[in-house]
Amino acid sequence: MVETIQALTNGVPLISLLILSLPIGAALIWLVPGSERSRWVVLATALVDLVLATLILLGFDATQSGFQFVETTSWIPSLNIHYKVGVDGVSVLFLPLTVLLFLGVIISSWTSVRTLPRLYYTLLLLLESATLGIFVSLDTILFFLFWELTLIPLYFLISFWGTGANRRYAAVKYTLFMMAGGVPLLFGFVLLAFNHAEIAGATLPGGLVFDMEALLSQPLPAEMQTIIFLLLLAGFAFKTPIFPFHTWLPVVAMEGPIAIAALMTGLKLGAYGIIRFVVPMAPAAAQDFHWLLAGLGVIGILYGAVMAIAQTNLRRMLAYSSISHVGLVILGIASLNIQGIQGALFHLLNFTIVAGGLFILTGFLHHRTGSTDIISLGGVAQRMPLLTTFFFLFGLASMGVPGTNGFPAEFLVLVSALETHTGAGLAALFGVVLSAGYFLSIYRRTFLGPITSPVVDEAIDLRHRELLLVSAMGLLILTAGLYPNAVLDLTRVASEQWVAGVK
């Protein structure tokens, strides 16, 4: 299978196609007359990308370490910056899942976006392109370019199509938080490039090192790593989000469009950045500061869970629960062993489906009832049994119940944490219990009980296309839950390499 695909696609720049097909699709939207028809262009573009991402996944040889499908072109030679993309076991699964999540967002926006639909879809496709770019960049400056390019579409998506009255405030708050995070991030990358050039004795600025493989092949002396570790961690903490840099998330979840909230909670780009850059670039510092990571993780788990219990709105609850879950990922990273990193990666991959799916379902509910406040809901199950069922299934996955994909991920993280940071592991266990508490409680108040609102009484259940989407997601949840090796095999070699780099 792997050989066939590799032979078939030999010489085809699959990754560049994956990234570039989206802006092309975005341009086509404006050429097709009629905004109704332009939606089909968007759907077709997303499907093409799904095919491309699947091809990459199938053609990926999980037994080999290092990067595959690598493409390199010189970009700014006088600064030694390249356009270099490729995937390894850490990033390869994110591609199809990201595309799938965007597909879900497109389908959930199908009828709910009525104002300026072409602009909306254009921005969405550009955002998807930049997001995929983040996962495949193998040059730190290229990574940073994609990282910051996600901001512009998001700024407009939140300010124009937000559902709250304060959407513009939310857009500015989000953008400023992310830009503030960008400063230490860029700074860290530049320092890395500098120190590597100095060690190699190269002339500046032509000898600056932005190439990721070159950076990874030779770690810096331990004393230089601390500052790089802290800078990069600070940079990624904003987007992850790690407490206390999380305050944008509940605001954006409430004020922004729900479909965009699905992207923000589903794609934990910050945690991906920590796995990809922070620890491998500064392994000695990561060993010194493992307590910091574990501490931040535990604070996130407990703080998020406690806040989630207190919420009376489905969206805010989901936002805080996502803060709690990402804490678990950070804790998994902090253990610096194979179970920890595999669990953390698994958990991150789950997010795209579980957290993204919960928000998409919440969006369906909001589209029907006009609210996500618990007080104006109640008894949803009687009128929308399918939606309720799927919400419950996704909820089980987010609690980590055996049989769903949440279980192996949480289990791996907890096992590794109990081994390396026993106290933190116990606290995380408590957090898992809390997560059952807040989810079941809000589920009961929203979906069960008597119908109190006439809007709920008249609402219809899932439409066919919605059902198709959530069934596909549900299937993935169960498959990965019952057969976790499908995921673990793909990430194993890369994880082993990751752990070997730290030790």
Next chain:
Amino acid sequence: MMITEIHWTAQSSYPILTTLQLLPLVIMMAILTMRENRLVPLIGIAGAVAELLLAINLWLNYDTHQGAMQFAERAELFGPLAYHATVDGVSVLFILLTALITLLMVIYGQVRQLLPHAWFLSLVFAVEAALMSMFVTVDLLWFVLISVVELGLVGILLARWSTSPESELAQTRYYQFMSTGILLLLVGIVILGWNHADATGGRWTFDLFELAQAPVSAGFQSVVFFLFFYGLAVRVPIFPLHGWLPLVAEHGTVAAAPVFLIGLKIGIYGMLRFILPLMPEAVMQWHEFIVTIAVVGIFYAALLAMLQVNLRRLLAFAVVSHTSVLVIGLFGLNQMAFEGAVMLSINFGLAITTLLFMQGFVYRRTHTLLMARLGGLFDSIPVIGITFLIAGLSIVGMPGTPGFDAAHLMLEGAIHRYGALITIAAALGNVVAAGFLLWAFQRAFLAPQDESQPVRKVDPTTSTELLISGVMILVLLGAGFYSEPWLDLIEKSLEGLSALYTTPHV
């Protein structure tokens, strides 16, 4: 420091630098003689295009592998004053920018109906000729004399097409600040010439090449350094010498004069061309002091920018904030810092010009730029809004705009010289800048119009406005994603200067 040059006959079939300076004057004369003729706007555009092509020709013929200055032309005039024009990569870049901005300004003048049109156009071309002259000359006296001419010309532009009842206030401040600066610059130059005459037995000259070889004693260097620095800093403008800018921005013309004043960073160019090669010891002695002022300036101006209620004043403070970043870059004093500072000057020039033009288009419709009275403009003029945003993001240094490469080069240079703290301050200044620009964009374009305001009808974007916006977006994004040719252009030219500051024996 030794500076070398290549004579124009070795590289070109005609004296291209003289042509660059004379062509705008010829066009100006043509327009003045035709006056009310219907062909005048056409001649204006054709002339500006011709000048731009000439600049592009210069760029294409420029040999980027040479560190020496090129296309040199010399002629002895009376006394110590000489005509000596020559360019390096940095000047070529500024010449290209000048030609582009002039072309856009000619088109802008037609959109805004700045009448009488012939007068406006001839002034614009006169200013262009003066600017070209300043960018090609290496004779300090010539530079100062042309500065005086330019001061007067832009002053007329400022007074004649002002849109405010208090334009006199703007003019007074403008002349006070600028003439003080030029006077101090003149004193500094005379001291340098005197020193040279002293050293060579009474031969007076103001030629950069010769002055660079006659070292000034350290004590004198500091005096001359501050005279020069003050003179050029007023023009940049750098905190605390920026006092004229908010008034000129608020009470002067909306875009016409400010574009020439702040779109083209003559001050930064002058520092790079004259201060750095002539006074290395004084620069080494004082650079930390200058950078401290600049760091204060970033935050002072950024905070004031956030408090403004008028978009015109807001942009003025945005300028003061980012020129401080420029100064930090320039005084990083190594190759990357110089490259970053030049790129950043060009980027800021492009971006602020775009912002000013867009402001002009908005003003044309609303006749006010008080932010409380704007709002909801994005619905009717989305292209202008988008262009405004892209230019704003370019100032912030968003990747994909020319600001990014420039900013990170500059950061790299500054880390090398000053360590982390100053650099983080500069970068944080950028985030603050992002804050006020985004906020201004939201209030002017996205937020709904205040209900207490009279409902207005906003005309849709015209095709000429679309043209200007489109060109600006293309230039910004093009240079942002592919900055290599520009880096390549200036790289060799700056090596001599960076060697002066990074080799240990200086």
